[in-house]
Amino acid sequence: MSTEASGKKENPSKGEWKCPFSEGYIKREDVRKVWKECHEQSFWYRALPLSLTSMSITGALIYNGIWKKSKRFGPFPKLAAAGILGFAVGKVSYMSTCRRKFQELGPGIEPPFGPWSGPFSHGQRSCQHVCEECKKKAQAAPTE
Structure with a gap:
């Protein structure tokens, strides 16, 4: 039984059609959790060790007289x-x-930093394909 024959709309939210291949939205809590995890792990596993190591090497070079300290x-x-x-x-x-x-x-989710992200891309994904059926349904969708 098709959705048209049963009288049900394909997308019940305000007549807005969504692509069947896209789930549309990722929970903000999941995005925040991954974002926080990235911040913490990048600090503890990369930034802090590299910072301390570079400072130690610089200090050793200055102490041994290879580099001069500022007067x-x-x-x-x-x-x-x-x-x-x-x-x-x-x-x-x-x-x-x-x-x-x-x-x-999920596919299409990018971290909210760098050249691949935009100001409105936090947690949203979009349909990455264009098929004839999607074009027809997008054109036929009622606009409000």
């Missing part, structure tokens, strides 16, 4: 720069892992 500020500018650079490299190096975690939520 006015001492070793602190070089140590701070090494720490910030290590932190940034650590965060960026975790982006591919984070992207994979977001893609596990």
Whole structure:
């Protein structure tokens, strides 16, 4: 028995048609959970260790006289720069892992950072294919 013959609409929400191949929306709680997990793991597993390691190496180079410390500020500018650079490299190096975690939520989900995301893409997915049946149903859908 078809949906038209039974009198039921394919999508009961306000006459709006949705593609049968797209689930439409991912729960915000799931997106927030993955986002928080990405932030925490990128900090503890990449950013902090790389930051501390780069600061330690810089400190050792300054202590051994290979690098000169600043006459006015001492070793602190070089140590701070090494720490910030290590932190940034650590965060960026975790982006591919984070992207994979977001893609596990469903096809079309991208993390809310970087050039692949937009301001309205948090947790939403769209139909990635275009078929003739979808075009016909989209044109036939009543507009309000």
